[in-house]
Amino acid sequence: MAVEMAVTLGSLRLKNPVMLASGCCGYGLDMESYLDLNRLGGACLKGLSVAGSEGNPPPRIWETQGGMINAIGLQNVGTRRFIEEKAPRLRGYDTAFVANFYGHTVEEYVEAARQLDAEPCLAALEMNISCPNIQEGGIHFGTDPAMVHAVTKACREVMRKPLWVKLSPNASDVVAVARAAEEAGADALTCINTMPAMAIDVERREFRIWNKIGGLSGPALRPIAIRIVYQVSRAVKIPVVGIGGVATANDAIEFLLAGAKAVQVGTALFADPQCPYSILDGIEAYCERHGFLSVEALIGQIKDPGPRPGCHE
Amino acid sequence: MGVGPYTVRSNVRRGPYATITVEGRVEPSKPGQFYMVRGDWGADPLLGRPLSILSDDPSQGVLRFLLKIFGEGSRRLHELEPGQKVHALGPLGRPFPRGAAERGGKPALVGGGVGVPPLVYLAEAFAREGRSFSFLQGARTKDDLVCLEELAALGVQPEVTTEDGSEGERGLVTAPLKRAIEMGAPVVYACGPEGMLKAVAALCRGRVPSYLSLEARMACGYGVCLGCVVPVVRDGVRSYERVCQEGPVFEGEVVEWP
Ligand SMILES: Cc1cc2nc3c(=O)[nH]c(=O)nc-3n(C[C@H](O)[C@H](O)[C@H](O)COP(=O)(O)OP(=O)(O)OC[C@H]3O[C@@H](n4cnc5c(N)ncnc54)[C@H](O)[C@@H]3O)c2cc1C
Ligand SMILES: Cc1cc2nc3c(=O)[nH]c(=O)nc-3n(C[C@H](O)[C@H](O)[C@H](O)COP(=O)(O)O)c2cc1C
Ligand code: FES
Numbered sequence: 001m002a003v004e005m006a007v008t009l010g011s012l013r014l015k016n017p018v019m020l021a022s023g024c025c026g027y028g029l030d031m032e033s034y035l036d037l038n039r040l041g042g043a044c045l046k047g048l049s050v051a052g053s054e055g056n057p058p059p060r061i062w063e064t065q066g067g068m069i070n071a072i073g074l075q076n077v078g079t080r081r082f083i084e085e086k087a088p089r090l091r092g093y094d095t096a097f098v099a100n101f102y103g104h105t106v107e108e109y110v111e112a113a114r115q116l117d118a119e120p121c122l123a124a125l126e127m128n129i130s131c132p133n134i135q136e137g138g139i140h141f142g143t144d145p146a147m148v149h150a151v152t153k154a155c156r157e158v159m160r161k162p163l164w165v166k167l168s169p170n171a172s173d174v175v176a177v178a179r180a181a182e183e184a185g186a187d188a189l190t191c192i193n194t195m196p197a198m199a200i201d202v203e204r205r206e207f208r209i210w211n212k213i214g215g216l217s218g219p220a221l222r223p224i225a226i227r228i229v230y231q232v233s234r235a236v237k238i239p240v241v242g243i244g245g246v247a248t249a250n251d252a253i254e255f256l257l258a259g260a261k262a263v264q265v266g267t268a269l270f271a272d273p274q275c276p277y278s279i280l281d282g283i284e285a286y287c288e289r290h291g292f293l294s295v296e297a298l299i300g301q302i303k304d305p306g307p308r309p310g311c312h313e
Numbered sequence: 314m315g316v317g318p319y320t321v322r323s324n325v326r327r328g329p330y331a332t333i334t335v336e337g338r339v340e341p342s343k344p345g346q347f348y349m350v351r352g353d354w355g356a357d358p359l360l361g362r363p364l365s366i367l368s369d370d371p372s373q374g375v376l377r378f379l380l381k382i383f384g385e386g387s388r389r390l391h392e393l394e395p396g397q398k399v400h401a402l403g404p405l406g407r408p409f410p411r412g413a414a415e416r417g418g419k420p421a422l423v424g425g426g427v428g429v430p431p432l433v434y435l436a437e438a439f440a441r442e443g444r445s446f447s448f449l450q451g452a453r454t455k456d457d458l459v460c461l462e463e464l465a466a467l468g469v470q471p472e473v474t475t476e477d478g479s480e481g482e483r484g485l486v487t488a489p490l491k492r493a494i495e496m497g498a499p500v501v502y503a504c505g506p507e508g509m510l511k512a513v514a515a516l517c518r519g520r521v522p523s524y525l526s527l528e529a530r531m532a533c534g535y536g537v538c539l540g541c542v543v544p545v546v547r548d549g550v551r552s553y554e555r556v557c558q559e560g561p562v563f564e565g566e567v568v569e570w571p
Contacts, residue, residue: 026537034316034535046539055553061532061540063386066356068532072539075553219356247356270533271351271360272400274316 003287004294005280007041007261009239010187012123012162014041014096014262017283017295018252018276021243021266022047022100022126022166023072027086028093034273039280041262042096044190045082047128049102050111052078062199062208067218067245068267069197071211074102079115087121096123098164106151113155113163124161127152130168130193142168142193145180156185164241166190167232169224178232190241190264191228195221218267219245226258233259233300247275249282256283259300317400318353321393322375329382330459331391332367335399339371344435345504345526345562348403349534350378351386352393358386361402363531363557365504367430367463368437369404376401379430379459405534406561409435413500413522420444421493423486423513425451425505426459431526432504433460433467440467447472447493451486451509455479487512494521501565502526514565523565529556544569 005016020043025031028043037043055075062069077085079101090097099116103109109127116125129151130142141147148165156163165181167174169192178189194215199208225244233240242260246252247268255263268275283295292298319337349361364378382388393399409431413420420439424432429450439446448471452458455475464471472489473481482488486509490501494516503513504526517523529541534557542553543560545567554560 023539024533024537030536055539055542057544058542058553059530060542061530061538063358063360063530063532066359068359070532070538070540075539075542218359267359267532270538271349272316273402273533273535 003284003292004296005284007295007299009241009261010162012096012187016041016280017256017262018280019043019096019098019241019262019264020269020276021264022128023070024266024269027082027090028097029086029089031269031273035276038094040095040276042098042123044098044100044126044264046076047074047100047102048076048079048082048112048116049074049104050079050108050115052076052081057210059209060211060214062214064197064199064216065220067216067220069199069209069214069216070194071209071214073211079112083115083119087119090121093121097121098124098126100126100128100166102128106154109151110154110158114158117159117161122161124164124187125155125159126164126166126190127155128166128193130166130170142177143171145173145176148177149180149184152181152184152186162187164188164190166193167228168193169195169221169228174228175231175235178236182236182238186238188239188241188261189232189236190243191232191260192221192225192244195224217244219247219251221245222251222254226254229255229260230258230302246279247271249279249286252279252283253286253298256295256299257302261296261299316402319376319399319401321395321397321399323395324391324393326391328456329391331380332377333380333390333393334375334377335401336374337376337401339369339374339376340404341371342366342369342404343408344438345408345431346404346406347431347534347561348376348378348401348405349531350390350399350401352389353398353400354389358389360386360532361400361534362386362390363405363528363534365427365431365526366404366434367460368434379427381427402534406557407559409502409524409526409562416499418497418499419493420446421449421490421498421501422446423449423451423490423501423503423505423509425486425509426457428504428506428509428526429459432502433463435502436464436469437467440469447498449474449486449489449493451475451505452480453477485509485512487516490516500524503565507570510565511570514568514570517565524562525565525568526561527556527563527568528561531557533557
């Protein structure tokens with residue numbers, strides 16, 4: 001029995017539901033020696049801004065139990081250099097490249113969206129409204145439904161490609177933020193970005209990371225991401241892409257059952273750049289074992305007992 | 314590019330140090346390159362640990378590392394037993410550039426602690442080519458001298474300094490290095506603690522090219538996370554470069570020290 005692995009997210013068809021996460025695969029090209037990108041559903045590239053960024057001073061990362069904290073500071077070459085130097089080398093691939101982008105103001109978001117929308121190698125754009133690393137940026141947009149509505153609408157108006165909005169787990173009401181993005185014209189929602197976190201070296205009484213606060217990623221984040229995917233996918237009509245601690249096929253299936261149409265793999269690539277292959281094989285085997293003819297048939301198929309008193313959906 | 318899996322053939326421990334030999338499919342490497350190594354232990358610790366290649370033999374499919382316990386990851390690697398599986402990704406990074414060594418005279422290889430293994434590998438390459446060089450090893454005390462057997466097997470007599478005088482010359486490795494430079498060393502290769510590298514860079518500046526292998530915390534080791542950067546200044550322009558990709562070996566002249 002051949003399992004149909006393709007999934008559709010609005011107008012965009014992915015050959016399978018496994019993508020690479022932004023910030024964890026460079027500009028895609030850096031993965032070439034390890035992974036055949038054409039075997040993946042797609043890849044979200046490192047977050048871009050119009051001006052680019054040299055990023056934060058080191059130390060930028062710290063490992064924690066079942067996860068890591070990063071404060072890279074969104075180091076990137078800027079949209080123009082990306083389009084001139086990187087994008088031409090992505091054009092030959094048969095996979096969905098998604099440009100992740102951010103700004104410090106609505107105008108910066110709009111300008112980045114406008115420039116990237118014109119790049120033919122990109123299948124969609126993913127708006128980072130939630131990166132907790134830049135003091136004045138991301139997090140403020142992502143926690144406030146009105147701001148999210150404004151920035152999503154402004155970008156949507158200047159673009160033709162699908163616009164994905166990547167939500168922060170740090171919003172007090174993430175469902176309200178999701179609804180605001182949907183109403184403003186988002187084509188899909190990516191759940192979730194990293195969770196603001198901190199670690200301290202007790203011997204030296206110093207912060208582990210230069211920026212003091214960084215974003216927690218990896219398996220430790222997964223239960224939070226699953227909960228948010230479940231809540232958001234029930235609250236909106238647009239597709240949800242699940243992300244946070246996916247390392248194995250079971251992790252990915254957990255997201256699909258919770259309601260995600262696709263998953264992204266981030267931190268797990270660091271320990272094993274080829275883990276997307278085993279995730280794909282495992283999803284296919286699971287579908288065969290459970291009699292699902294397609295991945296689409298599996299999405300949201302958790303046996304839901306209905307409302308529970310302590311569970312605010 | 315090897316992505317494992319490998320099997321531990323032997324793990325020879327001496328105090329906090331361990332010489333670990335693994336077998337599997339090994340790609341050709343050059344001195345100064347490293348692997349990201351983890352045991353087969355699930356998600357905790359999550360990330361590989363960068364370890365320099367001490368020696369390898371692609372034809373036999375073997376790879377050797379020298380490890381010292383620092384924290385949890387290295388402690389778990391220290392405990393590996395023969396037959397256990399490990400994941401190793403590599404060889405990674407840029408090796409020691411060899412051009413400057415062609416100029417004649419004896420290159421100086423300077424190592425301290427877990428910075429010694431890549432220089433042993435470099436010494437092995439020089440020895441095989443019949444090139445003479447000097448090998449300087451600095452340590453706090455006698456017990457922190459490493460790879461002495463490997464060096465003896467190569468017929469290399471290291472010049473040793475210890476801070477407490479328990480072996481060799483008392484003091485810092487910069488003292489014999491200064492003499493080596495005065496004797497006409499055409500190039501200096503160094504790997505060791507930050508303080509040592511900083512002193513080596515200062516000593517070499519303006520006199521002789523130095524190539525330093527730096528350490529940084531790493532998540533991926535292959536260039537995608539941007540977690541491992543160091544500030545460098547090239548042609549007056551300051552930027553962050555990745556220790557795992559543009560490094561780990563940098564010209565002493567470009568490194569900006571904290
Ligand atoms: C290119 C390179 C080559 C190296 N070669 C060797 C070698 O041959 N033998 C050896 O014993 N050690 C070597 N090291 C250092 C070794 O990687 C660290 O000692 C080790 O990662 C510490 O991990 P831990 O879990 O024991 O310590 P912890 O302090 O618990 O580690 C926490 C985190 O910090 C990172 N980290 C901590 N200290 C260092 C450090 N000094 N360098 C890099 N990452 C660090 C760890 O990888 C981990 O992600 C090398 C480092 C680099 C960058
Ligand atoms: C080193 C690193 C860099 C990241 N950079 C970005 C980024 O540029 N833009 C973005 O939207 N998310 C970024 N993220 C967040 C990831 O895309 C992802 O949302 C998060 O890490 C959770 O997934 P994971 O547990 O699979 O890593 C980054 C994460 C890491 C670990
Ligand atoms: S360790 Fe990830 S870029 Fe160097």
